[in-house]
Amino acid sequence: MSFNSDSELEVKVRKASERISENMHIVANEPSLAFYRLQEHVRKALNPMVDRKIEANKLHQELQGRCYDIEYAVCAIKSMDNADESFKNIQDHLKxxxxxxxxxKYEESRRKKNDPSSVYKRLSAHITLDLPDLPEFSDVVRETANRVESMMSKATHSAN
Known part of the structure; x- marks a missing residue:
């Protein structure tokens, strides 16, 4: 039994030694395998991550610029609230x-229809007379023209 038990013990020791040796090999090589996998991952993921970081910074700057624009627009709108009364005054004046x-326009159209002096004025503008210089005659013409104009103005005022 001792021979049999020695061989069994030897087999068990050998199996245990092989397992320990295998585990030692795995443990010894595991960190290098892990570092290899990490290096591989970093090499594949680093460039896209850097590109995304650059894009994120660019978007952040654009967003910040737009925020400034919005703040400026809000201030402009708030300042327009104060102009409300001025716009109402402008609107009233326009009305x-x-x-x-x-x-x-209405008065002008009424005058054109009812104003006989306008016919006289239009007629007198087209009539040109070459009268000799007669002092007595020119006084009579001037006096007659004044009387006609005063009658026309009285008629216009009484029509209004």
């Missing part, structure tokens, strides 16, 4: 100006 323009 008044349009109303007055319409009134003037």
């Amino acid at each position: 008044n100006a349009i109303f007055l323009k319409q009134q003037l």
Whole structure:
């Protein structure tokens, strides 16, 4: 039994030694394999990560610029709130100006239809007379023209 037990013990010791040796080999080589895998991963992932970091920085700068633009626009809009009364005044003045323009246009159209002096003025503008210098005659013409103009103006005022 001792021979048999010695061979069994020897087999068991040999198996244990092989396992210990195998484990020692794995443990000894495992860090280098891990470093190899890390190096491989870093080599594959580093360039895209750097590109993403650059892109993220660029986007951050653009976003910051847009935030400044938005702040500027908000300040401009807030300052426009104070101009509300000025815009209302401008609007009122424009309404008044349009109303007055319409009134003037209406009055002008009424005068053109009812104003007989306009016919006289148009007629006198086209008539040119070469009268000799007669002092008595020119006084009579001037007086007659004044009387006609005063009658026309009275008629115009009474029509209004």
